[in-house]
Amino acid sequence: MNPQILEAGKCSLVAEALRSWGVLKLRAKGVSMLPTVWPGDLLTIQSHRPAQAEPGEIVLYMRRGRFFIHRVVSKSLAGNEIFLTTRGDCLAENDPPVRGRELLGKIIEVERAGSRFSPPRKLSRFRRMLAYVLRHWSLFRRAGLRLWAIRNRGHRQNEDTLVEAAT
Numbered sequence: 001m002n003p004q005i006l007e008a009g010k011c012s013l014v015a016e017a018l019r020s021w022g023v024l025k026l027r028a029k030g031v032s033m034l035p036t037v038w039p040g041d042l043l044t045i046q047s048h049r050p051a052q053a054e055p056g057e058i059v060l061y062m063r064r065g066r067f068f069i070h071r072v073v074s075k076s077l078a079g080n081e082i083f084l085t086t087r088g089d090c091l092a093e094n095d096p097p098v099r100g101r102e103l104l105g106k107i108i109e110v111e112r113a114g115s116r117f118s119p120p121r122k123l124s125r126f127r128r129m130l131a132y133v134l135r136h137w138s139l140f141r142r143a144g145l146r147l148w149a150i151r152n153r154g155h156r157q158n159e160d161t162l163v164e165a166a167t
Helices: 003-021 125-136 138-151
Strands: 023-029 042-047 058-063 066-078 081-087 103-112 115-117 164-166
Touching: 003 023, 003 042, 003 058, 003 066, 003 103, 058 081, 125 138
Parallel strands: 023 164, 066 164
Antiparallel strands: 023 042, 042 103, 058 066, 058 103, 066 081, 103 115
16 A cells, blocks of 8 residues: 555544544654654644634644644634644744644643653743754754664653654
8 A cells, every 4th residue: 555645544543533532642753843842752632723723832733644743833814714824943934824624733742751741832042043053954953863862762662653743
């Protein structure tokens, strides 16, 4: 079976589970939310309606059969539909507008290396500078990810997650 079709099917199943149960855990992958969310972090997602979304929150949305986890930059209303502008903390540009029906939930907890915390709604000056460095210097980003993987090698308890969310 085509891997993209298989992944889209998994995402649809997980999205339906989140809609039904209201809370779900996903493992993060990707680097667009560095330094807030690192690959391998276990994220707790709570079902969230577009009208509830606020700037600064980190949300999960599904587009073209893939999950994305990015921070809400702004919210707007066009006709009867709510649109969210989102962007990864480590990205220079905003995503295309997220339609209300694409929004699935918001991240309420991050579990990393045995500790749990609520993601900050605003990046500190240090984290903004770190995101800038990670965005512009791939050598620094690769070295940071390598050190991160070595440091957290023993902390991943469940490698067999149903689906991972790109950050």
